[in-house]
Amino acid sequence: xxxxxxxxxxxxxxxxxxxxxxxxxxxxxxxxxxxxxxxxxxxxxxxxxxxxxxxxxxxxxxxxxxxxxxxxxxxxxxxxxxxxxxxxxxxxxxxxxxxxxxxxxxxxxxxxxxxxxxxxxxxxxxxxxxxxxxxxxxxxxxxxxxxxxxxxxxxxxxxxxxxxxxxxxxxxxxxxxxxxxxxxxxxxxxxxxxxxxxxxxxxxxxxxxxxxxxxxxxxxxxxxxxxxxxxxx
Amino acid sequence: xxxxxxxxxxxxxxxxxxxxxxxxxxxxxxxxxxxxxxxxxxxxxxxxxxxxxxxxxxxxxxxxxxxxxxxxxxxxxxxxxxxxxxxxxxxxxxxxxxxxxxxxxxxxxxxxxxxxxxxxxxxxxxxxxxxxxxxxxxxxxxxxxxxxxxxxxxxxxxxxxxxxxxxxxxxxxxxxxxxxxxxxxxxxxxxxxxxxxxxxxxxxxxxxxxxxxxxxxxxxxxxxxxxxxxxxx
DNA sequence: CAGTGGTCTAGACCACGGT
DNA sequence: CCGTGGTCTAGACCACTGG
Numbered sequence: 331x332x333x334x335x336x337x338x339x340x341x342x343x344x345x346x347x348x349x350x351x352x353x354x355x356x357x358x359x360x361x362x363x364x365x366x367x368x369x370x371x372x373x374x375x376x377x378x379x380x381x382x383x384x385x386x387x388x389x390x391x392x393x394x395x396x397x398x399x400x401x402x403x404x405x406x407x408x409x410x411x412x413x414x415x416x417x418x419x420x421x422x423x424x425x426x427x428x429x430x431x432x433x434x435x436x437x438x439x440x441x442x443x444x445x446x447x448x449x450x451x452x453x454x455x456x457x458x459x460x461x462x463x464x465x466x467x468x469x470x471x472x473x474x475x476x477x478x479x480x481x482x483x484x485x486x487x488x489x490x491x492x493x494x495x496x497x498x499x500x501x502x503x504x505x506x507x508x509x510x511x512x513x514x515x516x517x518x519x520x521x522x523x524x525x526x527x528x529x530x531x532x533x534x535x536x537x538x539x540x541x542x543x544x545x546x547x548x549x550x551x552x553x554x555x556x557x558x559x560x561x562x563x
Numbered sequence: 564x565x566x567x568x569x570x571x572x573x574x575x576x577x578x579x580x581x582x583x584x585x586x587x588x589x590x591x592x593x594x595x596x597x598x599x600x601x602x603x604x605x606x607x608x609x610x611x612x613x614x615x616x617x618x619x620x621x622x623x624x625x626x627x628x629x630x631x632x633x634x635x636x637x638x639x640x641x642x643x644x645x646x647x648x649x650x651x652x653x654x655x656x657x658x659x660x661x662x663x664x665x666x667x668x669x670x671x672x673x674x675x676x677x678x679x680x681x682x683x684x685x686x687x688x689x690x691x692x693x694x695x696x697x698x699x700x701x702x703x704x705x706x707x708x709x710x711x712x713x714x715x716x717x718x719x720x721x722x723x724x725x726x727x728x729x730x731x732x733x734x735x736x737x738x739x740x741x742x743x744x745x746x747x748x749x750x751x752x753x754x755x756x757x758x759x760x761x762x763x764x765x766x767x768x769x770x771x772x773x774x775x776x777x778x779x780x781x782x783x784x785x786x787x788x789x790x791x792x793x794x795x796x
Numbered sequence: 797c798a799g800t801g802g803t804c805t806a807g808a809c810c811a812c813g814g815t
Numbered sequence: 816c817c818g819t820g821g822t823c824t825a826g827a828c829c830a831c832t833g834g
Contacts, residue, residue, distance in 0.1 A: 347737070351737055363818085363820085364819080373805085374804060376805070376822095382820090393820065394813075394820075395811065395814095395818085396812065397814070398818090399819090405732070405736055408644065408645055409643070409742055411641065412639045500590065503584075503590060504584055504638055506795070509793065513745075514746070515764045531748045532764065541584075556745070557746075560744075571822075596799085596800065597801065598800090607823060607826095609822095609824070616801095616802090626802090627831085627833090628800050629831065630832070631799090
């Protein structure tokens with residue numbers, strides 16, 4: 331007796347993936363309807379729906395009312411990359427984390443930042459520079475601008491012992507952001523703080539953050555020489 | 564009469580997000596059970612379940628049987644970044660795409676690649692070098708190694724007019740991959756093909772791809788000076 | 797052991813959009 | 816128009832896990 335467990339939505343999902351990979355359902359082709367699949371697998375339509383909805387979220391198939399379900403022709407893979415705080419990243423490497431505040435000044439919003447964040451004129455900005463070390467070696471130089479208007483009590487924070495990254499995370503959680511990765515040459519402060527010769531290629535991450543449609547902060551994080559950001563899909 | 568439409572799972576999801584942002588349910592706190600929420604919103608438990616499941620996938624809450632649903636303390640944001648073919652990227656910029664094959668050789672698998680892909684000894688590898696141009700300016704230099712064992716008929720492909728990226732996408736769709744981003748200096752061929760002075764910082768993406776647990780290809784894509792990869796969350 | 801989320805069902809109604 | 820997916824319901828059973 332081959333015991334047949336009840337079919338679950340995961341079984342259906344895996345079987346659909348399999349049939350697509352085996353070209354039983356080639357790229358661009360039309361899949362059976364939910365009702366037909368439910369009949370084939372001997373389960374409720376809701377179960378098939380859940381399986382196919384998940385695959386649609388992953389971008390493997392597209393679904394249209396009345397149009398049916400199709401295998402996409404040019405899959406657009408979505409790499410999910412977890413954005414954690416630096417301390418986490420470093421501790422995950424089993425290295426000792428050390429934080430240091432470099433500078434902290436309150437300024438009028440410079441024009442370039444005004445434009446980037448879409449702010450009014452004359453807004454006050456808290457400008458911070460920080461260093462993050464791993465096992466006493468430079469790991470990341472962080473330069474950050476925070477809108478005092480968006481987070482008024484930021485002015486009461488010294489940021490001497492805790493980085494702005496972690497403070498903002500608990501203060502303004504679940505915000506939205508735009509991220510840009512690039513390669514930049516080590517110049518000015520970067521040379522000194524990251525201990526590299528001028529012109530050294532460095533990996534840089536810029537992020538603009540909003541909370542409920544209100545600009546909160548812009549940050550530029552530059553990593554040590556040779557840093558790699560990794561992910562999977 | 565304030566007409567009250569039926570509550571949908573999206574309404575519940577948005578309301579939960581709102582309550583979390585307003586600190587009605589602070590970080591780390593316990594949410595009501597699905598049954599309680601269903602009663603409050605006047606809908607079925609399945610509807611609440613769908614809403615909360617979605618938030619759990621986004622990493623905003625964590626759910627445990629018997630343990631209940633909690634707001635996470637340190638949200639780990641997941642940036643989704645769409646991986647498309649270069650041609651698509653360029654055409655989306657309204658630029659003219661041009662592809663050129665630089666070299667194509669079949670070789671014994673070098674030791675470093677063997678280790679990286681976990682291949683046997685003496686495996687045959689097709690080694691390709693290609694250039695991708697946008698409006699006749701260098702955009703990306705692509706260096707690729709393909710396992711002949713995994714995709715035997717790759718040897719019949721000249722890759723004179725179509726890049727290996729697009730060919731593999733239609734040949735081995737829906738594969739898994741590991742990705743690494745970094746900043747590298749322009750050296751050797753990179754200087755020439757990307758028309759930059761030696762040492763120029765360049766953004767580089769390396770990707771190893773598997774199909775059904777079998778290593779297929781390793782690719783190193785180096786972008787033109789100043790390239791930025793962007794995403795959102 | 798008992799409470800909570802995880803999943804499935806059979807049925808229903810609706811919204812979109814191709815024919 | 817009418818077929819397809821999108822969603823909701825009321826109920827059920829199960830699996831995990833905290834007390």
